Amino acid sequence: MGPTETLGIVFALAGSAALAWGGHALAQAADVRAFLWICAGALALRVSSRFVEEGR
Amino acid sequence: MSESAPERDRSLISRVSELGASAQASIPGLYAWGVTVASCAWARGVPWQTKVLAMMGPLVLLASVLIDKERPNVARQLSVWGLVVTSLIVWALVPTAAGPSRFDTTRGVLGMLGWAVFAFASAAPAFQRTEGEESRVVERGRLEPRQRGSRKDLPYLSVGIALTVALQCIGWGIEPRERALFVRLYTIVAGMAVLGSFASVALVKHLPPARKKRRARLAGWLLAFFVVAGLALGFELAP
Known part of the structure; x- marks a missing residue:
C-alpha cells in the first residue's frame, strides 16, 4: 500500500469521524458546531479522494 | 440470419x-x-x-x-x-x-x-x-463480466459499511420531530458519502494509471480542511 493510498484512508477515516461528530452536534441542536464539523468532514473526504487520484 | x-x-x-x-x-x-x-x-x-x-x-x-x-x-x-x-x-x-x-x-x-x-x-x-422477432434473437449463455472484484477490496468496503451503519445510530429519540427527521436525513447522506469514499479507495487499484499525471491541487484542499477543522476544534474546546 503506497503512501498516497494510506493518506487517502487516513483522511477518509478522519472525515467519517468529523461527519459523525457533526451529526451528534446536530442532534444536540448545536448548529454552528455541527456546521463546522460537517464542513470539516466533507473537506476531509475531498482530500482523501484527491490523494487517491494522486496515487493512480 | x-x-x-x-x-x-x-x-x-x-x-x-x-x-x-x-x-x-x-x-x-x-x-x-x-x-x-x-x-x-x-x-x-x-x-x-x-x-x-x-x-x-x-x-x-x-x-x-x-x-x-x-x-x-x-x-x-x-x-x-x-x-x-x-x-x-x-x-x-x-x-x-x-x-x-x-x-x-x-x-x-x-x-x-x-x-x-x-x-x-x-x-x-x-x-x-x-416469428420476425424470433429470428433476431440469438440464444447464448450467461454474459461474463468484463471485470471481477478482488478479495483485497473487502476490508475497505467492510470498514466503509461499518462506519455507514454506525452513522445511522446517531440522533434517535430527539425532539422536536423536525430536527429528528433532519438528523435522519443527514446521517443517510453522510453514510453515502463515507461509503463512496471507501469504495473509491478500494476501486482505484483496478483502474489503469492516468495517462497524464495531473498535479492534484491538494494544497488548497488541505489548507481549507485544516482551517475549518481548527475552527471546529476551537468551538468545541471553548468554555
Whole structure:
C-alpha cells in the first residue's frame, strides 16, 4: 500500500469521524458546531479522494 | 440470419405469454372476485338469487378462457365487462354486506390490489414473440463480466459499511420531530458519502494509471480542511 493510498484512508477515516461528530452536534441542536464539523468532514473526504487520484 | 430456435426450457413467463389476455387476467380476476364479491354474496341473510348472480362472475371468466384462442377480442370484452357488471350488481343488491362496517381494512386493500392486477393483466398482457422477432434473437449463455472484484477490496468496503451503519445510530429519540427527521436525513447522506469514499479507495487499484499525471491541487484542499477543522476544534474546546 503506497503512501498516497494510506493518506487517502487516513483522511477518509478522519472525515467519517468529523461527519459523525457533526451529526451528534446536530442532534444536540448545536448548529454552528455541527456546521463546522460537517464542513470539516466533507473537506476531509475531498482530500482523501484527491490523494487517491494522486496515487493512480 | 434466421436459424431455427433450439428447443429451450419453457420458462413460466414464456408459458404465460402463450395464454391469451383473458386467460392471464382470469386468475387475478378470480382472486378479486373471491375477496370482494363472494364474501358479500355469501354473507348471512343474502338471498339465493344473489348468490346465483355472484356465481356468474367466475363462470364468465371461465367462458372467456375457453374462447380466448379462437376469439380473443370477444373473450376480453366478456372477461372485463362480465366480471365487472356482475360484481356491481351483487354489490348493489347487498349494500350492507359491501359497506365499511363489514369490510376490514386488510381485506379492502387486498381486494383493491386484486382488481388492480386484473385491470393490468387485461390491459397489458404478456405477448409471445412473433416469428420476425424470433429470428433476431440469438440464444447464448450467461454474459461474463468484463471485470471481477478482488478479495483485497473487502476490508475497505467492510470498514466503509461499518462506519455507514454506525452513522445511522446517531440522533434517535430527539425532539422536536423536525430536527429528528433532519438528523435522519443527514446521517443517510453522510453514510453515502463515507461509503463512496471507501469504495473509491478500494476501486482505484483496478483502474489503469492516468495517462497524464495531473498535479492534484491538494494544497488548497488541505489548507481549507485544516482551517475549518481548527475552527471546529476551537468551538468545541471553548468554555
